[in-house]
Amino acid sequence: MRGISILDGKYAVSMDMYPLQDKKFNKIYKFYDHLKAGRFTTTQCKDCGLRSFPPRVICPECLSDNLEWVDLPTEGTIIVFSEELLGVPLGFDPPLIHAFIDLGGEMVFLSRMVNCQAGDLKKGDKVKISVFPIESVFADGRRGEVLEQERVFFGFEKVK
Amino acid sequence: MSRNVCIIGGGMTVWGAALEASARDMYQEAGKACFEDIPGLSNKDVDGLIVASSFTERISFQTHLAPVVAEYLGIKPKNICARVELLCASGSSAIIMAYGLVKSGIADVIMVVGGEKLYTPQRWEVFYSELGTGDHDWDCVHGLGLPPPLFSMVSQLHMQRYGTTEEQLAMVSVKSRRNAANNPKAQVQKAITLEEALGSPVVAAPLKLSDCCPVTDGAAATIIACEEKARYLTDKPLVYIRGTGQATVNNMSANMPNTTTWEALKIASNQAYNKAGIKPSDIDVAQTHDCFTISEIIEYEDLGFCEKGEGGLFVQEGRSDFGGDVPVNTDGGLLSCGHPFGGTGIRQGIEIMRQLRGDATRQVEGASTGLTHNLSGLISVHTILIYGRDI
Numbered sequence: 001m002r003g004i005s006i007l008d009g010k011y012a013v014s015m016d017m018y019p020l021q022d023k024k025f026n027k028i029y030k031f032y033d034h035l036k037a038g039r040f041t042t043t044q045c046k047d048c049g050l051r052s053f054p055p056r057v058i059c060p061e062c063l064s065d066n067l068e069w070v071d072l073p074t075e076g077t078i079i080v081f082s083e084e085l086l087g088v089p090l091g092f093d094p095p096l097i098h099a100f101i102d103l104g105g106e107m108v109f110l111s112r113m114v115n116c117q118a119g120d121l122k123k124g125d126k127v128k129i130s131v132f133p134i135e136s137v138f139a140d141g142r143r144g145e146v147l148e149q150e151r152v153f154f155g156f157e158k159v160k
Numbered sequence: 161m162s163r164n165v166c167i168i169g170g171g172m173t174v175w176g177a178a179l180e181a182s183a184r185d186m187y188q189e190a191g192k193a194c195f196e197d198i199p200g201l202s203n204k205d206v207d208g209l210i211v212a213s214s215f216t217e218r219i220s221f222q223t224h225l226a227p228v229v230a231e232y233l234g235i236k237p238k239n240i241c242a243r244v245e246l247l248c249a250s251g252s253s254a255i256i257m258a259y260g261l262v263k264s265g266i267a268d269v270i271m272v273v274g275g276e277k278l279y280t281p282q283r284w285e286v287f288y289s290e291l292g293t294g295d296h297d298w299d300c301v302h303g304l305g306l307p308p309p310l311f312s313m314v315s316q317l318h319m320q321r322y323g324t325t326e327e328q329l330a331m332v333s334v335k336s337r338r339n340a341a342n343n344p345k346a347q348v349q350k351a352i353t354l355e356e357a358l359g360s361p362v363v364a365a366p367l368k369l370s371d372c373c374p375v376t377d378g379a380a381a382t383i384i385a386c387e388e389k390a391r392y393l394t395d396k397p398l399v400y401i402r403g404t405g406q407a408t409v410n411n412m413s414a415n416m417p418n419t420t421t422w423e424a425l426k427i428a429s430n431q432a433y434n435k436a437g438i439k440p441s442d443i444d445v446a447q448t449h450d451c452f453t454i455s456e457i458i459e460y461e462d463l464g465f466c467e468k469g470e471g472g473l474f475v476q477e478g479r480s481d482f483g484g485d486v487p488v489n490t491d492g493g494l495l496s497c498g499h500p501f502g503g504t505g506i507r508q509g510i511e512i513m514r515q516l517r518g519d520a521t522r523q524v525e526g527a528s529t530g531l532t533h534n535l536s537g538l539i540s541v542h543t544i545l546i547y548g549r550d551i
Contacts, residue, residue, distance in 0.1 A: 053298075053412070054298045089287040090284045098309040110413035
């Protein structure tokens with residue numbers, strides 16, 4: 001047989017590539033709730049005003065926990081991009097394309113580019129966020145039931 | 161109590177791809193090689209052990225690693241027995257911690273041993289596990305594990321801003337391979353021509369295979385001791401740790417202040433230069449973190465070996481080669497020795513120690529002050545040590 005017999009088809013969360021997104025496992029789950037609605041968001045401090053990324057529970061400037069969710073731009077322009085041909089990790093196909101994206105001067109974001117082929121992109125191209133479903137996590141419930149937690153993730157794609 | 165601290169010996173396993181050895185095999189071999197380099201020292205004399213390794217839980221299913229290594233090497237530490245993890249800079253971080261413990265009098269003779277077992281029988285695993293190295297939830301989840309995509313873009317931006325060329329990148333690789341050609345421990349020991357480097361398979365343009373350090377199994381070990389013990393333990397010239405720095409200003413890529421000027425490297429190196437009371441031009445030999453050829457070029461600049469933007473010219477004019485301003489990566493660096501994360505900073509420290517003792521394989525004549533530099537994560541942390549024949 002192939003596989004690890006004692007795991008007997010069990011789901012090994014420690015081998016999962018994507019973050020746990022459910023409220024049961026983190027305090028920034030609203031990022032993923034917003035993402036499901038097509039919004040790209042982060043947290044901003046209501047005391048000192050600092051907007052930080054990634055979203056978090058404590059302001060890294062003044063340590064306040066008085067934070068609110070704010071929207072980030074969902075469109076930007078390509079500063080520079082990379083097409084990786086060799087050494088692409090499991091779960092991705094070559095060419096694996098990444099870009100530094102200028103999100104309207106708000107921040108520079110390094111993202112995977114989706115729905116595009118090698119040679120499709122050039123510097124200055126307009127891009128927008130693309131949200132897609134990923135595999136669910138299966139969690140053990142308290143009474144032995146199996147809870148399916150649906151998940152999404154995102155990349156950016158060229159504006160056609 | 162504040163004492164002078166020395167690096168008094170070192171040894172390593174052969175470094176290579178998919179070595180026929182487990183992690184614990186390699187720690188034993190590196191430790192033995194280190195003890196053999198210091199005939200006056202036995203495993204019974206070591207009062208502290210720091211193990212540097214990054215992927216031990218992931219690849220070897222082993223946490224609480226330091227006592228495992230202590231038991232295998234017959235070391236019974238009394239003052240420290242712990243592991244340090246800072247990915248590519250685990251080894252140099254461990255040396256800094258050993259230095260602090262010895263300098264303050266908490267320990268007298270510490271073995272720092274580090275390495276990495278990265279290859280499993282399944283080739284996909286190491287590439288997949290690399291997705292834990294940057295900010296997993298926010299950067300790596302985009303498929304950013306092994307870092308060629310990031311360094312490809314850093315290369316392109318450096319070329320746009322400063323006119324750096326693919327030929328200049330390739331020259332770093334040619335120098336590295338030449339320096340490693342007679343290093344029996346290096347993963348790649350074959351010299352290459354500029355044409356061969358430029359014709360190497362593309363990984364992520366403009367980076368080719370010869371612009372990227374390989375994935376490596378291997379281990380290295382060294383001894384950090386107070387000067388008083390060092391004088392007793394070895395007859396070789398003493399090499400002192402003179403200054404250190406370790407800095408970070410961002411972890412996630414979105415918070416990187418500048419992709420082609422590494423602010424944290426400037427901060428860390430200035431800390432180390434100031435502590436040592438020297439300036440960049442005082443460095444006679446350096447081992448820098450050439451994970452990619454572009455890295456070495458930016459490091460010349462941000463370490464202060466040349467002006468900003470002139471790193472490409474620096475290698476082209478031979479100023480980082482033997483006979484130049486400051487020979488860099490004299491044993492072949494990461495590009496040719498390979499890069500088992502926990503081992504690299506220790507390998508660099510050993511090479512600088514040998515250069516300053518005057519017994520390196522490829523010797524920089526009269527070198528008295530040396531520097532090591534590690535970059536770790538997605539250009540997140542920079543770690544510097546300065547070593548000298550004088551304190």
